[in-house]
Amino acid sequence: MSELRFDERVALVTGAGGGLGREHALLLASRGAAVMVNDLGSPTMGGQDHDATPAENVVAEIRALGGIASSNSDSVATRDGAESMVSATIEEFGGLDIVINNAGIIRNRTFLNIGEYEFEPVLDVHVKGCFYVTRPAYEHMKSVGYGRIINTSSGSGLFGSFGQSAYSAAKAAIYGFTRTLAIEGARYGIHVNAIAPGALTRMTGDVLGDDGEIADMTGLTGEDLLMQLGPQQVAPAVVYLAHETCALNGETLSASGGRVARAFMGVTKGIYEEDLTLESVAERIEAICDETNYVVPDNVDKEMQLLLEHFETEK
Numbered sequence: 001m002s003e004l005r006f007d008e009r010v011a012l013v014t015g016a017g018g019g020l021g022r023e024h025a026l027l028l029a030s031r032g033a034a035v036m037v038n039d040l041g042s043p044t045m046g047g048q049d050h051d052a053t054p055a056e057n058v059v060a061e062i063r064a065l066g067g068i069a070s071s072n073s074d075s076v077a078t079r080d081g082a083e084s085m086v087s088a089t090i091e092e093f094g095g096l097d098i099v100i101n102n103a104g105i106i107r108n109r110t111f112l113n114i115g116e117y118e119f120e121p122v123l124d125v126h127v128k129g130c131f132y133v134t135r136p137a138y139e140h141m142k143s144v145g146y147g148r149i150i151n152t153s154s155g156s157g158l159f160g161s162f163g164q165s166a167y168s169a170a171k172a173a174i175y176g177f178t179r180t181l182a183i184e185g186a187r188y189g190i191h192v193n194a195i196a197p198g199a200l201t202r203m204t205g206d207v208l209g210d211d212g213e214i215a216d217m218t219g220l221t222g223e224d225l226l227m228q229l230g231p232q233q234v235a236p237a238v239v240y241l242a243h244e245t246c247a248l249n250g251e252t253l254s255a256s257g258g259r260v261a262r263a264f265m266g267v268t269k270g271i272y273e274e275d276l277t278l279e280s281v282a283e284r285i286e287a288i289c290d291e292t293n294y295v296v297p298d299n300v301d302k303e304m305q306l307l308l309e310h311f312e313t314e315k
Contacts, residue, residue, distance in 0.1 A: 004243050006033035010093040011242065012085065014038045014076050014133060015103030017054025020152075020197055023235035024100050025058055028242065029067030033098070036089040037062070038072045040103070050075075068093075076103045076129030077121075086136040098242045099137045100150045101130045101174075111165045119166045126170035130177060138181070138190065147190035148242045151178045153252055155196050158263055171196075175252060175265075182250030183299055191249045193241045196263050198256030199231040233258045250298075266294040267303055272310045 011028045015021040017039025029035045037058045041051025055071035062069040070092050074081035089096050105125045107118045130151055141147025156164045157171025175194060182192040237255040240246055254263040268291055271284050281288070297303040 004031065004240070004245065006031045006098075006243070009033045009097045009244075010036075010089060010095050011098035011100065012036045012038060012089045012096060012133075012137065013100045013102060014085075014129070015040075016100075017041060017058055020199060020231040020234055020238075021100070021102040022058050023231040024102060024238050025069070026062060026065075027235045027239045028098070029062040029069055030065065031239070034068040034070075034093045035062065036070055036072055036085065036092065038074065038076070038085050038103070040075050041073055042105075076101075076133050077124040079132050082129065082132030083136050086133065086140070090140060095144070096137055096140050097146060098148045098150075099133060100152075100238060100242065101133055102152050103129055104152065106164075106167055108163045108167070109165075110163050114166055122166040122170050123173075126167075127173045127177075130174055134181070138185065141185075141190050142188045145189045146244075147185070147188070148244070148246070149181070149185075149190065149192040150238055150241045151192070151194045153178065153194040153196045155198065155254065155263075158196060158252070158265075178252065179250050179299070186249055191241075191246065193246075193248050193250065194252040195234065195238050195241065196252055196254040197231075197234040197238075198229075198254075199234050200229045229257050236260075264296050266291075266296045267306070268292075268294045270306075272307075 006028055009032070011025075011033045013021050013025045013028070013035060016025040016035075016037045021039065025035045025037050037055045039055040039058075041054050042049050050073045052071060052073040055073055059069040059071045070088075072085045072088055074085045074088075076082055076085075086096065103125060105122060107114070107122055109118060134149060134151075137149070138147065141149075151174050152171075153175045154167070154171035155161070156168045157173075157175055161168055178192050178194040185192050234255045237253050237260045241248065241253065252263045254261045268289060271287050273280055295306065297305075
């Protein structure tokens with residue numbers, strides 16, 4: 001396969017001052033994209049203190065390698081900040097083709113120990129941030145008839161994770177947001193997909209454990225551990241989703257340690273009864289949960305179609 005390039009494409013990557021976002025920005029720039037590197041510069045636990053240094057450092061890396069980049073330290077968690085970074089990108093580079101919503105914070109507490117003051121900031125950054133940045137970018141993409149948006153979900157949101165009720169709720173919301181926006185954006189040439197990443201970054205230490213725990217699980221240590229589980233093992237999947245040749249829309253790719261897979265939501269064949277009762281649900285719960293011949297609906301209407309098809313066969 002010939003090299004996938006992004007010449008004359010413009011990308012905005014949020015939370016790109018380190019970790020996953022930095023790798024996304026570096027890879028895009030190395031393939032010819034002009035990149036707006038956004039990072040608030042706040043701690044992984046959140047906050048609104050601005051520090052332009054992380055974003056500026058990544059821009060310096062890109063430029064040193066001959067790439068094109070500029071920095072921005074606005075917050076995704078405010079409407080004004082999000083609109084400002086999108087406007088700055090368009091003004092700086094003359095357009096906007098790609099948005100990677102990567103910025104995030106993490107606050108791990110079991111459900112009975114987390115308060116609103118901890119829960120709400122996670123939703124503000126992940127969910128509202130994704131919405132705030134995507135809205136003005138989407139409007140621009142609609143006007144030019146092209147766009148690629150990649151949102152960051154998580155296995156925690158798709159499958160659950162102990163001690164992460166806030167983070168899981170936010171990442172599940174992003175999955176649903178991605179699915180719906182993909183349906184709506186298709187007619188405008190806008191593809192919207194998501195990534196569910198796993199990598200060793202400063203934000204994931206509390207989730208994956210320390211390097212010693214991970215080494216015990218994987219048998220990898222030192223440089224081998226960083227090489228196999230570093231964020232550079234996720235970026236290729238993300239950047240592929242950003243390419244013009246990628247036909248995927250509304251999909252979520254799970255990527256970690258060099259493994260890339262499709263993550264999806266399915267529905268079992270289930271049961272049908274003309275007069276459903278509480279007892280019939282209880283008696284047939286195994287059949288309800290049987291995963292044989294499950295289906296993956298494209299949208300909620302396709303799930304409803306399963307019921308309509310049953311009625312049709314009963315005529």
